[in-house]
Amino acid sequence: xxxxxxxxxxxxxxxxxxxxxxxxxxxxxxxxxxxxxxxxxxxxxxxxxxxxxxxxxxxxxxxxxxxxxxxxxxxxxxxxxxxxxxxxxxxxxxxxxxxxxxxxxxxxxxxxx
Amino acid sequence: xxxxxxxxxxxxxxxxxxxxxxxxxxxxxxxxxxxxxxxxxxxxxxxxxxxxxxxxxxxxxxxxxxxxxxxxxxxxxxxxxxxxxxxxxxxxxxxxxxxxxxxxxxxxxxxxxxxxxx
Numbered sequence: 001x002x003x004x005x006x007x008x009x010x011x012x013x014x015x016x017x018x019x020x021x022x023x024x025x026x027x028x029x030x031x032x033x034x035x036x037x038x039x040x041x042x043x044x045x046x047x048x049x050x051x052x053x054x055x056x057x058x059x060x061x062x063x064x065x066x067x068x069x070x071x072x073x074x075x076x077x078x079x080x081x082x083x084x085x086x087x088x089x090x091x092x093x094x095x096x097x098x099x100x101x102x103x104x105x106x107x108x109x110x111x112x113x
Numbered sequence: 114x115x116x117x118x119x120x121x122x123x124x125x126x127x128x129x130x131x132x133x134x135x136x137x138x139x140x141x142x143x144x145x146x147x148x149x150x151x152x153x154x155x156x157x158x159x160x161x162x163x164x165x166x167x168x169x170x171x172x173x174x175x176x177x178x179x180x181x182x183x184x185x186x187x188x189x190x191x192x193x194x195x196x197x198x199x200x201x202x203x204x205x206x207x208x209x210x211x212x213x214x215x216x217x218x219x220x221x222x223x224x225x226x227x228x229x230x231x
Binding site: 044045103106 | 117155204222223
């Protein structure tokens with residue numbers, strides 16, 4: 001099955017950029033997502049990218065996809081304390097159905113003042 | 114829109130007791146998922162319903178766990194008898210019908226039920 005790897009922790013200073021990385025094994029994923037989980041809350045979809053795209057930008061967020069290296073990254077510009085959360089890399093198989101999602105272990109982002 | 118509603122938010126119980134967790138999905142969503150989150154194992158899919166029918170329960174740990182969805186607006190996850198290793202945060206999530214082939218994957222999560230079994 002699909003294997004999705006993320007580093008567990010990342011710390012950055014407020015105002016700096018954060019880059020959260022994810023590697024995966026199955027190249028048949030059609031949709032690749034980033035979900036955010038704030039303390040004591042459920043996961044929320046942050047952004048996503050289709051597998052036929054290399055980059056997607058949405059305000060402070062930039063998603064980069066390198067299909068050759070099976071590498072996905074999320075860059076947060078001008079990181080704020082409110083960005084402190086766990087970020088999950090999530091892949092959907094070719095059907096795109098929510099039932100075929102594979103979650104990474106999550107990266108805990110800590111933003112230091 | 115109220116979002117996915119779960120209850121209770123917190124439950125502390127003793128080993129051997131029955132635990133029932135409840136979920137109300139977002140109106141109009143036809144898929145419902147139960148997940149379990151622990152530090153050791155991360156996020157695990159327990160069971161998935163589509164149009165109130167259980168489609169995949171291969172993630173349910175053992176016979177002590179059961180889930181039902183009697184109608185489109187309500188689901189329960191029951192643990193009987195509970196054990197300390199069941200301590201976790203249990204999330205319910207729902208998703209809308211797929212409008213287009215290949216679309217989908219967005220899950221709407223509830224805030225979770227934190228279960229502690231002593």
